Amino acid sequence: MASASPADHEQWRDKLTPEQFQVARLGGTERAFTGIYWDNKSKGTYRCVCCGSALFSSTTKYDSGSGWPSFWEGVNPEAITTVDDRSHGMVRTEIKCAKCDAHLGHVFNDGPNPTGLRYCVNSASLNFEPGQG
Numbered sequence: 001m002a003s004a005s006p007a008d009h010e011q012w013r014d015k016l017t018p019e020q021f022q023v024a025r026l027g028g029t030e031r032a033f034t035g036i037y038w039d040n041k042s043k044g045t046y047r048c049v050c051c052g053s054a055l056f057s058s059t060t061k062y063d064s065g066s067g068w069p070s071f072w073e074g075v076n077p078e079a080i081t082t083v084d085d086r087s088h089g090m091v092r093t094e095i096k097c098a099k100c101d102a103h104l105g106h107v108f109n110d111g112p113n114p115t116g117l118r119y120c121v122n123s124a125s126l127n128f129e130p131g132q133g
Helices: 006-015 018-025
Strands: 044-048 054-057 080-085 092-097 103-108 118-121 126-130
Touching: 006 018, 018 103, 054 118, 080 103
Parallel strands: none
Antiparallel strands: 044 054, 044 126, 080 092, 092 103, 103 118
């Protein structure tokens, strides 16, 4: 995201709220238990706030107790990319939208079966589409 041009930033600033821009385009993080989807129990699909790509389904969402929407699997392995994140003195795996490179959050190996993964996602990186999920 650091390689984005000023024109790219302006395009995203015009489309996104300040919080969405900070999180999705600049790699920020919303505070735990403050995002609009952390406690959402409705059926549907979670899409990238920037490009609309389907990323997660309500059928794989679970309450991790972390304060962020958590999923044990994405809707399509090709929809999410991972990058080593060594910021803040930690080693983590960042997750991004494969289509537009939006920062989503991080994935951890402490999730439930069947994958053992916890995709910990910022609500500000998502739009929720009610439906089947």
